[in-house]
Amino acid sequence: MLVSKNKVVSFFYTVKDDNGVILDQTESGKPFSYLHGAHQIIPGLENELEGKNINDRFSIHVDAENAYGLHDDNLIMTVDRTYFGSEPLEKGLQLQIQSQDGFHIVTVVDFTEKDVTIDANHPLAGVNLNFDIEISDVREATKEELEHGHAHDHGIEDDYEENVEDDDNDIEFNEDENEEDN
Ligand SMILES: [Zn+2]
Numbered sequence: 818m819l820v821s822k823n824k825v826v827s828f829f830y831t832v833k834d835d836n837g838v839i840l841d842q843t844e845s846g847k848p849f850s851y852l853h854g855a856h857q858i859i860p861g862l863e864n865e866l867e868g869k870n871i872n873d874r875f876s877i878h879v880d881a882e883n884a885y886g887l888h889d890d891n892l893i894m895t896v897d898r899t900y901f902g903s904e905p906l907e908k909g910l911q912l913q914i915q916s917q918d919g920f921h922i923v924t925v926v927d928f929t930e931k932d933v934t935i936d937a938n939h940p941l942a943g944v945n946l947n948f949d950i951e952i953s954d955v956r957e958a959t960k961e962e963l964e965h966g967h968a969h970d971h972g973i974e975d976d977y978e979e980n981v982e983d984d985d986n987d988i989e990f991n992e993d994e995n996e997e998d999n
Pocket residue numbers: 961962965967969975978
């Protein structure tokens with residue numbers, strides 16, 4: 818079965834930047850699954866997966882603008898330190914903040930006792946991504962998956978999904994370091 822709209826696709830991947838630094842990878846036996854055509858993953862990756870088959874192995878280069886976008890200097894801003902309460906800060910710390918249009922990951926660039934400079938670009942904005950991919954499964958989506966607009970494989974539960982933004986088309990690279998290892 819080939820990858821096409823409304824198929825649930827499972828694949829293993831390793832993704833590196835242009836210097837060969839591994840940014841993220843699936844664990845052995847735990848492929849990533851998504852609903853093809855539902856904009857669940859970055860567009861540059863979804864386009865390249867179209868038409869591929871089970872057991873296909875291939876490499877994909879995705880330019881930053883087709884991945885997490887170019888780095889926008891206007892998204893670097895200084896906010897009052899009190900906004901962060903008593904949270905201990907350090908340069909490079911990534912925090913999740915909530916704004917009118919949902920949750921965002923911001924990176925602490927610098928801080929003083931009064932202000933904090935944050936970068937609200939996605940941590941991978943401006944980064945070209947190089948994927949090594951192996952497709953492990955392609956199947957028809959269930960009616961429920963089509964209604965929800967996402968795949969239900971690999972332990973994703975609906976009470977968790979309610980907290981996930983549907984329009985957030987990213988794989989969670991490097992954002993899960995504080996989660997428990999199951
Ligand atoms: Zn669901």
